[in-house]
Amino acid sequence: MNNVPVIHALIFAGALFAIGALGVIVRRNLVFVLMSIELMLIAASVAFIAAAAKWNQADGQVFYIFIVVTAAAEVAVGLSLLLRIHHTFKSVDSDDVSLLREEGER
Amino acid sequence: MSVLFYISAAVAIAGSLMMVTRRNAMHGLVNLIVAFLAIACVFWTLGAPFVAALQIVVYAGAILVLFVFAMMILNLKPEAGRQGSIVEWIIPGILVATLLAQVIFVLTGICDLQVPGKQIVVGPEAVGESLFTVYALGAEIASVLLMAGLAAAFHYGAFSGQGGEDE
16 A cells, blocks of 8 residues: 655645635634634644654544544634624624724724 | 545645635635545545544534534625735735745655655544543543533623523
8 A cells, every 4th residue: 555655744734734824814804714723723633643644653643632622612612702793893804803902093 | 545645635725725715704614614524535545534534523514514503693794804905915925835835844854754654544442542541631631621612602602692602
């Protein structure tokens, strides 16, 4: 069975992480920011699975489970914060969420 | 096997690029689901069938469906969230591409990673055994984290008489 070199899987993980980081930086819609964070978490787990495939150990897959748990908690909190922001500001634009800014600086 | 890896990786990268650039949030979400299913194929080709199943069931099946429900509650306009011209993509794109190039440069220096190794499928038994013996403390901490996430989602979601939103 011919297999892929581990470096290709790691570069794939790096590319996914870069796309996710680009989304977090550029997008102003908070829904897209949350989805890009999901993509970055998945990229980290791709790197873990690639390392697990390199050494034929189960540890990388265990850490994938931990990453999924973290992502589930993050999505639950993030989406409820998003609903709260939408309820308060009637918008999901990250530029509109500026209550901490001092008066007069707008 | 390796051909399947490259095809799925290309689909995943194309899907995530489509996700980042869509205007309509629901279109971006569907593209992200496609990318995650392709990543499940990548996991399977890397000899981790249990993780591939978890990726489909938990990630694409539960977490992203939660996104779909939140999107239905929000009822966003397709143009919600102002997005400026293409110019503001350039500088972040350069920064991110520089970081990726650095990562690839460092990785290619490690020649141990470039030979394809003999691949053994690590099944669910080994994962479960490792999870509940060596990493038992980690599993407990993960359950506490889920509990904290549930409490936080309930707290933030229960506002002004409307129903709470949690997992």
